[in-house]
Amino acid sequence: MAHKQHVTVWYDREGDFLEVLFEKKEGYFRETANDQVMEKVDKDGNVIGFHVLRVSRLSHPLDVELTATHSGQ
Template identity: 70%
Template structure:
């Protein structure tokens, strides 16, 4: 992915959404909301996030600060 490009992937069967800002090696870590995980690179910079249970967002909107 180049600069300014965002990759969005949705798995309807698993009801899982992933958004990546950069294509880098990294890992997921917890946020203040159990439905959201942030993906960070090895230096701890946020490079994306994932959301579980996106079908329920109309009933329970998300508001999560990514570090």
């Protein structure tokens, strides 16, 4: 049986950013290699979402690697 995951997607037209959340829990945003993308991580460093800044200015697809770090590594 396939595992299903709920994803929340929200676009803020005024702020011009798109947010995608894999989990609704406490976390913080940190930078990625792309200055338009911030990843949201929980207290253990697991990626729980991301947001894309200046969405209306995108002229090509973004290719970004989200990095999860786990305590003990």
